[in-house]
Amino acid sequence: MTSVLRGVSGELDPRLLEHRRELTGYCYRMLGSSFDADDAVQETMVRAWKSLGDFEGRSSLRSWLYRIATNVCLDQLSGRQRRALPMDLSGQSWSPVEASLAAKRPAEAWVEPVLDRQVLPEDGDPAERAVARESVRLAFVAALQHLPPRQRVVLLLRDVLRWRADEVAELLDSTVASVNSALQRARATLAAVGGDPEERPLDADHRELLTRYLDAFERYDIDAFVKLLHEDATQHMPPFEMWLGSAADIGTWMLGPGSGCRNSRLMLTEANGSPAVAQWRPTDDGGHVPWALHVLEIEDGRIRHITSFLDLDNDLFARLGLPVAAPEGVAVP
Numbered sequence: 001m002t003s004v005l006r007g008v009s010g011e012l013d014p015r016l017l018e019h020r021r022e023l024t025g026y027c028y029r030m031l032g033s034s035f036d037a038d039d040a041v042q043e044t045m046v047r048a049w050k051s052l053g054d055f056e057g058r059s060s061l062r063s064w065l066y067r068i069a070t071n072v073c074l075d076q077l078s079g080r081q082r083r084a085l086p087m088d089l090s091g092q093s094w095s096p097v098e099a100s101l102a103a104k105r106p107a108e109a110w111v112e113p114v115l116d117r118q119v120l121p122e123d124g125d126p127a128e129r130a131v132a133r134e135s136v137r138l139a140f141v142a143a144l145q146h147l148p149p150r151q152r153v154v155l156l157l158r159d160v161l162r163w164r165a166d167e168v169a170e171l172l173d174s175t176v177a178s179v180n181s182a183l184q185r186a187r188a189t190l191a192a193v194g195g196d197p198e199e200r201p202l203d204a205d206h207r208e209l210l211t212r213y214l215d216a217f218e219r220y221d222i223d224a225f226v227k228l229l230h231e232d233a234t235q236h237m238p239p240f241e242m243w244l245g246s247a248a249d250i251g252t253w254m255l256g257p258g259s260g261c262r263n264s265r266l267m268l269t270e271a272n273g274s275p276a277v278a279q280w281r282p283t284d285d286g287g288h289v290p291w292a293l294h295v296l297e298i299e300d301g302r303i304r305h306i307t308s309f310l311d312l313d314n315d316l317f318a319r320l321g322l323p324v325a326a327p328e329g330v331a332v333p
Helices: 020-031 034-054 061-077 098-102 126-134 138-144 149-160 165-171 176-192 204-219 222-227 247-255 316-320
Strands: 229-236 265-271 274-282 288-299 302-310
Touching: 020 034, 020 061, 020 138, 020 149, 034 061, 034 316, 061 149, 061 165, 138 149, 138 288, 149 165, 149 176, 165 176, 204 222, 204 265, 204 274, 204 288, 204 302, 222 229, 222 247, 229 247, 265 288, 288 316
Parallel strands: 229 302
Antiparallel strands: 265 274, 274 288, 288 302
């Protein structure tokens, strides 16, 4: 990206770069893909750089960049089907058998993960950081995809970024009445699909749970692993349509079709406002290769849900900025 942001002197323009992270978060929520978000921010920066000399300052630079980013996202969303998570496609869980892997969809069909460090502010008001964290939860991002694109813009700018209605109306070349109506419809749709963000603070008990989770996974002690899950815990594994609907089924899967994960290397990280575990699976020659990023939802002291984004095309880790080489043992930053 930096090559397109250099002015005539060859120096980077910090006025644009200082907004990159928050714009990436905005575009990610809009598009449901960290990779599409990167492309959208790249295009936003290109357009802004080309037009910076004509920027008249009638609005703030930040607002101007959001207008450009919004137009880029709306262009990208034109004619696209919404991204989803496997549990969105079927109300019925699948059997923990290898035949369940028969149904698979391309990457473009799924909501994709994003690392917290790519989209969340490093500092600032704790309340604002909490809102930002909840607004990149997988369930919320998946629910956003149910909204028409312009309603998505309105809801994000009003409820997540706390813009005033008149500011949103100006960005969309619309009216305050139209913005308020769109916001009301968007909130109703989110409530209907269960997409209201809910704060889940990570406390000391959660950190102890994560330590036990990593230990059980590393030792492949599935009895101990299953005890860390709610009985009705769920797991899904994009790009496959299948999802598992109980702790018992998850344990059966790990001892059956998923048994190749024994002796994996693990690293704790944070993705989508949640704890996450990067996994490198062993190979026949004794090495390890990137395999999955597991995003965990914790509730009442146990794991409620596991979303396992599989790196079947050998590019997920690299594109997210995770190490391709496996750490020695369990890595806890």
